[in-house]
Amino acid sequence: MKRIAGVFTCVVLLHVGCVKPTDYSAYLDHMPASILVLPPLNLTTEVNASEAFLSTVTRPLAESGYYVFPMALVDQMLKENGLPTAGEMHQVPPKKLGEVFGADTVLYIVIKDWKTQYVVISSSTQVTIEYRLVDIDTGQQLWHFNQTIREGRGGLSVQGLIEAAAYAVVSAAADRARDLAVIANATAFGNPDHGLLKGHRHPDFEKDQRRRQADREQQQAKNAGG
């Protein structure tokens, strides 16, 4: 936890596309109890990106109150059934996945961009991740978020230089990828305005549902009024 907190102190978060309030209507109508996360699809050349997300996504979803299917077992099961890559897994119709796993929703994670720039001793990484939560029976999209995160290390100050040097020695590229994944997940799922709703195993589940329903009615009244 200490290490994650350390990383957080150096992170700049960019929130993209939060102009109007998120519409949670479909989400509320199909309020899921469980989430099947497919192995993340990596469209970049960053070697461990998919694995970094695979190994960090369970915790924030479970702590949001959802049942999260066991990642490695799901991956293995899909592979044994003739789907060797994430790309192929993402092509399976949601309904079919529902028949196999009995999940309420599928979460698709796509790593769209991953750039690291090195300038002298400082470095910065920018990643763009797309999250899409889909109702397994209807195929309807319940929630969607495009997350862009930039993380920088080092810089012109003496402290920055020391930090960058120390980090380069201590932390391997794979660990950096994991740190970024943890941050991307936490900010995408946890944001009160555009994140996930609280699931039924969360202590604030009912409170959150009431608040979202009220928000929805208010929004509907506003739309009806012109």
Added chain:
Amino acid sequence: MQNRLIYIIISALTFVGCTSTIYQWGGYEESLYQMYIKKDVYNLHEDLAKLATQVEKTNAENKLVPPGEYAHLGYLAYLAGDTAAAQGYFQAEKQAFPESSLFMDRMLEQLK
């Protein structure tokens, strides 16, 4: 210094609501990370023993095992060739999380 303070505030805001956790996480996510990223040094039997001990401790302390961890242990036990243990863990997952019933029944059927 001031910059640092601002970042700390931002991180604190980002983490609102995550101060107390529902589950006892132990080494479940670390196990996934090791399996997938540190394949060359991953030791199945060591990992299985470690997670099994942690889960026992979590239960003894009346805390909650995270969703998926029993099933993950079942998978590790299966890989290690211990079918009986795998069955026990798949049952435990089903009992702790009925949401997993269909999937766990499928796994139990495969182990028969």
